[in-house]
Amino acid sequence: MLGPTVRDHAxxxxxxxxxxxxxxxxxxxxxxxxxxxxEGQDGRxxxxxxxxxxxxxxxxxPARDVLYQAERRPDGKVGFAxxxxxxxxxxxxxxxxxxxxxxxxxxxxxxxxxxxEPRYRARREGAxxxxxxxxxxxxxxxxxxxxxxxxxxxxxxxxxxxxxxxxLVEAGTEAGREVLDAMPTEATDDSDAEWLDEAMxxxxxKMGREMNTEGLPELLFGRLDHPRWDEVADRCLACGNCTxxxxxxxxxxxxxxxxxxxxxxxxxxxxxxxxQGHAEIHGGGFRPEIxxxxxxxxxxxxxxxxxxxxxxxxxxxxxxxxxxxVGIDLTEEIAALREGEGEAPxxxxxxxxxxxxxxxxxxxxxxxxxxxxxxxxxxxxxKVDHVERYRPGQFCQLSLPGIGEAPISISGLTRLxxxxxxxxxxxxxxxxxxxxxxxQPGDELGLRGPYGQPWPLDEVAGGPVLVVxxxxxxxxxxGALRAMLDRPDRYPEVHLFYGARSxxxxxxxxxxxxxxxxxxFHLHATVxxxxxxxxxxxxxxxxxxxxxxxxxxxxALICGPEVMMRFTIEALEGLGVEDDRIWVTMERHxxxxxxxxxxxxxxxxxxxxxxxxxxxxxxxxxxxxxxx
Amino acid sequence: MGxxxxxxxxxxxxxxxxxxxxxLSLEDELLALTDAVELAFFAEATxxxxxxxxxxxxxxxxxxxxxxxxxxxxxIRERSKFLITIGACATAGGIQALRNWRDxxxxxxxxxxxxxxxxxxxxxxxxxAHVPVDFELRGCPIDKxxxxxxxxxxxxxxxxxxxxxxxxxxxxxxxxxxxxVARGEPCLGPVTHAGCGALCPSYDRGCYGCFGPRExxxxxxxxxxxxxxxxxxxxxxxxFRGFTGWAPAxxxxxxxxx
Numbered sequence: 010m011l012g013p014t015v016r017d018h019a020x021x022x023x024x025x026x027x028x029x030x031x032x033x034x035x036x037x038x039x040x041x042x043x044x045x046x047x048e049g050q051d052g053r054x055x056x057x058x059x060x061x062x063x064x065x066x067x068x069x070x071p072a073r074d075v076l077y078q079a080e081r082r083p084d085g086k087v088g089f090a091x092x093x094x095x096x097x098x099x100x101x102x103x104x105x106x107x108x109x110x111x112x113x114x115x116x117x118x119x120x121x122x123x124x125x126e127p128r129y130r131a132r133r134e135g136a137x138x139x140x141x142x143x144x145x146x147x148x149x150x151x152x153x154x155x156x157x158x159x160x161x162x163x164x165x166x167x168x169x170x171x172x173x174x175x176x177l178v179e180a181g182t183e184a185g186r187e188v189l190d191a192m193p194t195e196a197t198d199d200s201d202a203e204w205l206d207e208a209m210x211x212x213x214x215k216m217g218r219e220m221n222t223e224g225l226p227e228l229l230f231g232r233l234d235h236p237r238w239d240e241v242a243d244r245c246l247a248c249g250n251c252t253x254x255x256x257x258x259x260x261x262x263x264x265x266x267x268x269x270x271x272x273x274x275x276x277x278x279x280x281x282x283x284x285q286g287h288a289e290i291h292g293g294g295f296r297p298e299i300x301x302x303x304x305x306x307x308x309x310x311x312x313x314x315x316x317x318x319x320x321x322x323x324x325x326x327x328x329x330x331x332x333x334x335v336g337i338d339l340t341e342e343i344a345a346l347r348e349g350e351g352e353a354p355x356x357x358x359x360x361x362x363x364x365x366x367x368x369x370x371x372x373x374x375x376x377x378x379x380x381x382x383x384x385x386x387x388x389x390x391x392k393v394d395h396v397e398r399y400r401p402g403q404f405c406q407l408s409l410p411g412i413g414e415a416p417i418s419i420s421g422l423t424r425l426x427x428x429x430x431x432x433x434x435x436x437x438x439x440x441x442x443x444x445x446x447x448x449q450p451g452d453e454l455g456l457r458g459p460y461g462q463p464w465p466l467d468e469v470a471g472g473p474v475l476v477v478x479x480x481x482x483x484x485x486x487x488g489a490l491r492a493m494l495d496r497p498d499r500y501p502e503v504h505l506f507y508g509a510r511s512x513x514x515x516x517x518x519x520x521x522x523x524x525x526x527x528x529x530f531h532l533h534a535t536v537x538x539x540x541x542x543x544x545x546x547x548x549x550x551x552x553x554x555x556x557x558x559x560x561x562x563x564x565a566l567i568c569g570p571e572v573m574m575r576f577t578i579e580a581l582e583g584l585g586v587e588d589d590r591i592w593v594t595m596e597r598h599x600x601x602x603x604x605x606x607x608x609x610x611x612x613x614x615x616x617x618x619x620x621x622x623x624x625x626x627x628x629x630x631x632x633x634x635x636x637x
Numbered sequence: 638m639g640x641x642x643x644x645x646x647x648x649x650x651x652x653x654x655x656x657x658x659x660x661l662s663l664e665d666e667l668l669a670l671t672d673a674v675e676l677a678f679f680a681e682a683t684x685x686x687x688x689x690x691x692x693x694x695x696x697x698x699x700x701x702x703x704x705x706x707x708x709x710x711x712x713i714r715e716r717s718k719f720l721i722t723i724g725a726c727a728t729a730g731g732i733q734a735l736r737n738w739r740d741x742x743x744x745x746x747x748x749x750x751x752x753x754x755x756x757x758x759x760x761x762x763x764x765x766a767h768v769p770v771d772f773e774l775r776g777c778p779i780d781k782x783x784x785x786x787x788x789x790x791x792x793x794x795x796x797x798x799x800x801x802x803x804x805x806x807x808x809x810x811x812x813x814x815x816x817x818v819a820r821g822e823p824c825l826g827p828v829t830h831a832g833c834g835a836l837c838p839s840y841d842r843g844c845y846g847c848f849g850p851r852e853x854x855x856x857x858x859x860x861x862x863x864x865x866x867x868x869x870x871x872x873x874x875x876x877f878r879g880f881t882g883w884a885p886a887x888x889x890x891x892x893x894x895x
Binding site (some may be wrong): 016017018019021040043044045061062063067075145233243244245246247248249250253254264265266267268270271278279280281284285286297298299331332334335338382411412413430439440441443444 | 653666669670673733770785788789790792793794795798800801802803805806809810811812813814815817818819820821824826827828841855858859861862
């Protein structure tokens, strides 16, 4: 049994050895950046204090979780063994309404997307929850504003309300009813029910803070340049305390825990959008400034969360105010941001098919062939079952034991006798990709996926299609090109606009020459730096997009560096291609690929599950905006 | 492995040897380490003389505080493929960098009976102020787990899991109650590079910043909070002027309160 107990000058949530471990008579005083505990004289068990730094999160989504054990054998074979949670059944005593609401919000992240996290689910299912109604909210509480308390309305097995003469107990579930039936109780009557209603109504008026939540997503995303962001950045330490104590924050990172070799554990750790690594990809980070990190956190917590999960991420518990070392108070920040102008329309939550279990463990897959594409780029042909599941535009997580995982787009599919292979074109830029590029036929790698949304090949059928690719951006589009060139009846006119650094860096040249045999295919290529033998265009790819090459009614698929995509979109719009006829593929830091780790968030979207292919009108609100 | 084992060199400059001791205190992994790499030079651990050859990986402890060290580090750099500086002295100048705010000649005259034998520089500076460094491993002393991770990452070919984040991240993952919020104990954790395992807060003390500033160390906001809570200016200077006081973020903060 876990419950509130005094440790290190705070009331934490810990194993309870017995009733004497409960903080009977203790009370807390909380303010911004301040939490003080005192031992009082009265015998109250729960009502002298409200929430401390801990919540159910520590137990259901622990700060450190081993996801799998990996090994790489000398013969190039790999092994991955998932590590399940295997939790004991646990009872949690003294859970507040805000924390029950928070657990329900975390369920949406870990159980109700396209993927479900089995470790979280097992811990959640094994939890027996004894909740407490708060009749004495604290100075930092505002659950009445967020409508997540102070009264427990659902999610608990038993609900206690502390009174001078004992506890009122309600059973919320069948399991709770069984426990209640086994306890010595006295029957209640209408006066008890009236007392409870009055006590809870009174509690609503005792909140130390309030926050107007009306229209927050639209308001915040409409005010991304509000001067308040600079003002709060003058105080914010970007230390991550707020996100760690927040009972709904779910961001995580992973690392390889091995000693002097490749074999060992793949570990998940709590991370925070306030760390540098959170939004970092090879070549740089998306949120270098503290201002951008605080804005990301707040616009997500009470803004984008609504578009992602159909609920705000704030339950009004006040932890982020108390445990901020410099006392930043989000209710004050929100109030200040309300002073201003601007509102942006926000999307509704996407509908996902029923969640499939994903324990995040790769499966061994054989590299059957390796094609060298350029000095630093190879295509791995990886043998798979059910090749029909892999669609152009989606990606897989490729991994090697002890080195790590990298999201790599699907660059094509090949038939192999009885089976099939999925192709991944990899450029060696970091540890994982260098190791992937060094693989030989017969070696194995770890494979997870496919993940994400594919190119909309049905939607673009029937009319002319423009494919615009920069550099290695051609890789995610190759599968789409092959599919379209195979069906000239559906795709009568396909134009490829391709820009590479130099002729030597151009990908798939031999295959491209073959495509030129197809009457439906039209190639427009350019390079940044010509070689003496190059006879084609020199310059950026957007300069190829001239009026006479963009047919009436064309739809466009674009992949390349973000700046290249921006100029391409501007050029296309200038030529009359509306933004709902343009699709782009976005790159953000994707660690888990399943929507659990939070790192690839892009405002209201997750690049891993809502993208990486997006119709441009949907992401236009944020495209090119610094800090996202 | 045999012939192909990478050659490791361990050198020291102005320092207390504590970081080298962390290598030796890798007890359980030490034999595996010597299997994986060739200990080509490590004066504190072996009697093997320097053969003058090149190193695949070199660990350097200590700051540059004497003219010979400034020469020596150039030679080490030339012989090293991957140069790692270890500890607060090598990465920030160390506690001996306190001299950088004082008159060194006066110290020499006061402390030593025969000052003419002393050949020292005016300042103690990190190795990176003299030669390019490939990786800086922080701490006073370094954390042996981080050292093992760094060596493993180099051997296996992965990015080392050494995160540039606040000490607070570690405290929260470990379930430590914040000493600053719950007791008013001043703590440099929010602006300090993690890696120590949140050692001081785990023992109910505030962090004193021995791993040096993290990226985006927002020292002015933290110092402002200390001041609001009643910390005097002299104490503020001392807080930021410890084992890594010469690291730019801490140095600028302490100087702004003088």
